[in-house]
Amino acid sequence: MNTISLFLVNLVVSFSLLKSVLSYNTxxxxxxxxxxxxxxxxxxDRAGEGPYVTVADGRILKWNGPIVGFVDFAYTSPIRTKQLCDGTNDLKLGPTCGRPLAISFNYKTSDIYITDAFFGLLVVGFNGGLATQLSGGFNYLSGIDVESYTGNVYLTDSSLTYNIRNSVEEGFAPDSTGRLLKYDPRTQRVTVLLSGLSGVGGPTVSSDRKYVLVPESVNQKIQRYWLQGPKRDTNEVFLTNFGSPKNIKRATNDGEFWVAVEKQVQMITESQGLRVNGSATVLQTVPLTQFLNMNIAVVQEENGAIYVGSSVTNFVGVYAN
Incomplete structure (x- = not known):
């Protein structure tokens, strides 16, 4: 290898190492x-607009910049009224107001697919408004990810026995009846890919479409379910012993992911964003210090920043370099 080639290799390696230790300091x-x-x-969305967020009163809101702030974009319940529902956090009103928990774009069509704790799987077009229910009858749908190439939708069902209202009751303990599901928009069928999951969170499909990563917060591990290749239709432990994973999102770099993680340290809940690759190597750990003792739900990367959502905050946190 000549001097110039060696220099370029060292430069690439140095840049990669630098990126792995950069902290989000604003x-x-x-x-x-x-x-x-x-x-x-x-x-x-595919134009980079947003973020679009799900909130407790049954709406999906869109960020329109610092002057306008968040505006109404979509909702999941056909009987929802703004007078009754806007600003509520009462789960008893969930059957009326809805409670969307996760959203994912089909970037080919600009449709947004939604999981709602009361109304199941839904979809809404790029103009927003009332979402259309695609599949119902679930106890507690939670996470979702759309694989835009095929249009297949991967979603998680938290339990066959309890619902979102049970999960906030005193003494609640998660069971092991969670599932990873696939919705095929061509056949409109839902099939079960994995069962027996505990504390299952939001899944994500790898950028090469070969597998789905599925977090289990109770078991403190991430499973990999293979969609293609010699291991197709089988699963394996992808990562473990790093805390409780909540949701996983694809990172900007192909083959990388962001995992929203909670760790218990001396009776304190610490929140972190972990950037990992397809070899289950942790490339970066970002302490989310503004979310101490809070239940974080998602870490989403966009334009060099990470956006952090939580079930208990009145804001989306933005960490940037």
Missing amino acids: FDKLVLPPNVIGPESAAF
Whole structure:
């Protein structure tokens, strides 16, 4: 190898190492409308606009910049009224107001697919408004990811026995009846890919479409379910012993992911964003210090920043370099 080639290799390696240790040293808040909390999911459209977020009162809101702030974009319940529902955090009103938990774009069509704790799987077009229910009858759908090439939708069902209202009751303990599901928009069928999951969170499909990563917060591990190749239709442990994973999102770099993680350290809940690759190597750990003792739900990367959502905050946190 000549001197120039060696220099270029060293430069690439040095840049990669530098990127792996860069810390997100600025923090900002995208504040929700008055009395609104619970941005558990964040997504950006194919034009980079957003984030679009799900909130506790049954709406999907869109960030329109610091002057305008968040505006109404979509909702999941056909009987929802703004007078009754806007600003509520009462799960007893869920059957009326809805509670969307996760969203994911089909970037080919600009449709947004939604999991709602009361109304199941839904979809809404790029103009927003009332979402259309695609499949119902679930106890507690939670996470979702759309694989835009095929249009297949991968979603998680938290339990066959309890619902979102049970999960906030005193003494609640998750069971092991969670599932990874696939919705095929061509056949409109839902099939079960994995069962027996505990504390299952939001899944994500790899950028090469070969596998799905599925987090289990109770078992503190991430499973990999193979969609292609010699291991197709089998699963394996991808990563473990790093804390409780909540949701996983694809990173900007192909083959990399962001995992929203909670760790218990001396009775304190610490939140982190982990950037990992397809070899289950942790490339970067970002302490989310502004979310101490909070339940974080998602870490979503966009334009060099990471956007952090939580079930208990009235804002989306933005960490930038």
